[in-house]
Amino acid sequence: MIHRIFSSLPSFKALEFKPGLNVLIAQKEAGASDKQTRNRAGKTSLIEIVHFLTGAGAGKDSDFRKDVLIGETLGMEFDLGGEKTSAERCGKEKSKIHVSGGRFIKGRSTLSNSEWVEGLGEQMFGLNSVPDNAGRAPKFRSLFAYFVRRQLSDAFTTPEKQAAMQQPGDYQVALLFLLGLDWKIASDWQQIRDREKTLKELKKAAGAGAFGSIIGKVADLRTRLTVAEARLNGLKSQVATFRVLPQYAELEREADQITRQLNAISNDNTIDVAAIRDLERALQSEAPPSMNVLESIYAEAGVALPGLAIKRYEEVRSFHESVVRNRRDYLSGELLAAKQRIASREQEKLRLDLRRSEIMGILKSHGALDQFAKLQGETGRLEAEVESLRLRFEAAEQLDGTKNELEIERNQLTLRLRRDFSEQKGRLAEAILAFEETSKRLYESAGSMTVDETSNGPVFKFPMQGSRSKGIKNMQIFCFDLMLMRLCAKRGIGPGFLIHDSHLFDGVDGRQVISALKVGAETASELGFQYIVTMNEDDAFKEKTDGFDLREHVLPVVLTDAKEDGGLYGIRF
Numbered sequence: 001m002i003h004r005i006f007s008s009l010p011s012f013k014a015l016e017f018k019p020g021l022n023v024l025i026a027q028k029e030a031g032a033s034d035k036q037t038r039n040r041a042g043k044t045s046l047i048e049i050v051h052f053l054t055g056a057g058a059g060k061d062s063d064f065r066k067d068v069l070i071g072e073t074l075g076m077e078f079d080l081g082g083e084k085t086s087a088e089r090c091g092k093e094k095s096k097i098h099v100s101g102g103r104f105i106k107g108r109s110t111l112s113n114s115e116w117v118e119g120l121g122e123q124m125f126g127l128n129s130v131p132d133n134a135g136r137a138p139k140f141r142s143l144f145a146y147f148v149r150r151q152l153s154d155a156f157t158t159p160e161k162q163a164a165m166q167q168p169g170d171y172q173v174a175l176l177f178l179l180g181l182d183w184k185i186a187s188d189w190q191q192i193r194d195r196e197k198t199l200k201e202l203k204k205a206a207g208a209g210a211f212g213s214i215i216g217k218v219a220d221l222r223t224r225l226t227v228a229e230a231r232l233n234g235l236k237s238q239v240a241t242f243r244v245l246p247q248y249a250e251l252e253r254e255a256d257q258i259t260r261q262l263n264a265i266s267n268d269n270t271i272d273v274a275a276i277r278d279l280e281r282a283l284q285s286e287a288p289p290s291m292n293v294l295e296s297i298y299a300e301a302g303v304a305l306p307g308l309a310i311k312r313y314e315e316v317r318s319f320h321e322s323v324v325r326n327r328r329d330y331l332s333g334e335l336l337a338a339k340q341r342i343a344s345r346e347q348e349k350l351r352l353d354l355r356r357s358e359i360m361g362i363l364k365s366h367g368a369l370d371q372f373a374k375l376q377g378e379t380g381r382l383e384a385e386v387e388s389l390r391l392r393f394e395a396a397e398q399l400d401g402t403k404n405e406l407e408i409e410r411n412q413l414t415l416r417l418r419r420d421f422s423e424q425k426g427r428l429a430e431a432i433l434a435f436e437e438t439s440k441r442l443y444e445s446a447g448s449m450t451v452d453e454t455s456n457g458p459v460f461k462f463p464m465q466g467s468r469s470k471g472i473k474n475m476q477i478f479c480f481d482l483m484l485m486r487l488c489a490k491r492g493i494g495p496g497f498l499i500h501d502s503h504l505f506d507g508v509d510g511r512q513v514i515s516a517l518k519v520g521a522e523t524a525s526e527l528g529f530q531y532i533v534t535m536n537e538d539d540a541f542k543e544k545t546d547g548f549d550l551r552e553h554v555l556p557v558v559l560t561d562a563k564e565d566g567g568l569y570g571i572r573f
Contacts, residue, residue: 001079001497001530005049008073008090011570013557015046017532021521021553024534026502027560042559042568043502043534049074050148050499053087055097055117055141064091068573073098079496081123087116117141125177125493136187138177142170146178146484148499149477156503158473159449159480160460169193172457178484180427180491182420189413189457192406199402202395218400221393228389232382258356265345265352272338279335283328410455417453427487434483439464441519442475442512449480470507478504478516482523489527497530505535510542518548 006014015024026043048056048063053076058064064074075088085102097116098109102123111119121127121140130137145162149155154164161171169190176183421428432449439447447464462476481498488494498520505513517533517540524531537558540550560566 002050002532003077003079003084005046006075006077007569009069009569009571011565012072013042013559013568013570015555015557015568017530017555019528019530020524021517022530022532023517023540023550023554024532025537025540025554025558026535027537027558028562043536044151045568046532046534047148047150047499047501048152050076051145051150053089053097054120054144054148055113058091058094062091063573064094066091066573068571069569080120089113120144124495130177131184133184133187134191136169136173136190138173138183139170142166142174143178144495146174146481147495147497149481149501149504151501151503156474156477156501156506159462159477168457175460176458178493179431179487181424182416185413185417185420186457189410192409192413195402196406199399199406202399218393218396221389221396225386225389225393228382228386232379232386236379255356255360258352262349262352262356265349269342269345272342276335276338276342279331279338283331283335413457414453414455417458421451421453430490431483431487434486435462435479438479438482438519438523439475442479442515447476447479449483471509471512474504474506474508475512475516478520482520485523485529486527489529494529497532498524499532500534502534502536502539505539510539511545513539514543514545514548514550517550517553518545521548521553 001019002017004014004016006012024043024046045063052058052062052064053074063069070091073088073090075086077084077086079085080102083102086100088098089096095113097111097113099111099116100109117140118128121143125138125140125143127138127140142162145153145155149162153162155162157164160175162174167190169186172186172189173183176186428451432451435449436447443464445464447462450461450463452459452461462480464472464476478500481500485494485498500520505516508516520531520533540554559568564572
């Protein structure tokens with residue numbers, strides 16, 4: 001239970017609470033105009049303070065961050081884990097909670113807000129022993145909000161939701177946990193919803209053209225991805241074994257020069273080989289003429305040149321033979337020189353061939369830095385291509401097969417939920433009967449609560465006569481909350497208090513209001529919890545009921561919006 005709520009703000013009206021029913025009244029002062037309402041008297045502020053001191057966020061628009069309050073401390077003294085504990089917090093240091101008392105803080109006086117929330121979750125709901133279930137386990141703030149509903153979150157719209165924006169996965173997990181059922185089924189359902197949302201977004205994107213090319217082409221994409229991955233692995237292998245040679249360009253130029261030299265040698269050898277053939281033919285033709293031929297020529301010369309002094313025949317023959325001999329010697333010398341040049345070139349060719357082979361071996365096993373950079377660049381480009389193909393392939397597979405898979409999983413979860421309801425029918429029946437019992441005490445025609453096993457998880461319904469009425473709907477919330485208090489009290493979990501804002505009674509017939517307060521007081525006394533209610537005075541005392549005096553439960557502090565200092569904070573802001 002809450003013992004007191006206090007503040008360092010001098011004008012703050014500290015509140016002292018007692019066990020059972022506590023009613024905080026907002027008055028309308030005599031002579032107050034119709035424009036002077038009690039909407040800012042501080043009834044809702046009490047709710048917000050309790051949430052602030054139990055770890056709720058405090059954004060820049062929060063009252064606790066306004067200039068008049070940001071430096072002021074708010075505090076609450078309450079029972080936690082069977083021990084009286086005091087928690088204080090201010091908007092200026094909203095991430096810190098100053099705590100005294102309570103065994104779970106282990107001697108520390110200051111906790112971070114997240115540590116405080118974790119400790120509250122453990123002490124109130126035993127959450128530290130609850131498995132994480134892929135990050136979708138019940139959360140303290142979500143559970144706690146059922147016991148202190150916030151008008152700022154539109155908590156008075158429907159019983160199963162403590163906030164208008166609360167998603168099915170969150171309230172299904174929370175309620176199954178509070179009812180003692182298998183909350184992990186609801187958690188698994190939310191995972192399916194998340195996957196369905198992804199699938200829907202993919203289909204929408206495909207329809208818009210973003211993924212239009214992959215629809216119905218899973219096989220094509222699989223082939224393209226396989227080929228691209230093989231190419232990528234090959235390139236990666238090349239990069240891994242690549243050896244950079246700094247002198248690569250220099251050696252490459254030397255190899256080119258040697259190739260040119262070898263080509264020149266080959267050309268020169270071709271010329272000399274042709275010359276050798278010509279010289280060998282010339283040598284074969286350089287034979288002295290026969291004696292008969294020489295004598296014939298000599299005789300003809302004597303006839304043709306009469307009177308010319310001609311040397312003797314023997315001298316002519318001797319001269320001719322010397323000429324022939326000299327020419328043969330010349331040709332033989334040229335032939336030998338040509339052969340020697342070829343032989344020398346062949347030696348040089350062997351040397352150059354050996355050097356070029358050596359260079360080419362080095363160049364083959366090494367690479368230039370720019371080649372390495374190009375190889376890396378191509379690897380990066382292909383990696384991006386492979387990743388793109390992989391994403392498209394996965395998206396295509398998801399679009400092709402996920403829908404059927406999800407349908408199967410939904411059916412399996414529905415069977416799990418039905419089996420759990422069957423196994424836990426006692427707890428489920430207890431919840432249904434508790435709701436009906438409370439409803440019966442408010443209305444002649446009792447309302448009821450049903451929990452259906454659907455393909456979208458457990459669905460809570462609250463059929464009741466006149467359920468379209470705002471007042472009737474609010475009383476459904478009242479019945480639901482008291483049902484939760486009863487079940488949690490039996491299991492030994494929960495904060496030990498229930499707080500209802502005056503908005504719960506908007507549009508409710510006065511007879512049902514006083515009946516609800518009586519039921520709340522009696523149930524709190526029976527189960528040993530604290531029931532705190534904020535109300536407008538004229539709504540509270542419209543009706544009376546036998547055996548119950550509401551004034552016995554009214555707090556001494558009375559709020560009003562008719563005066564500047566009449567609200568809970570004692571100031572206007």
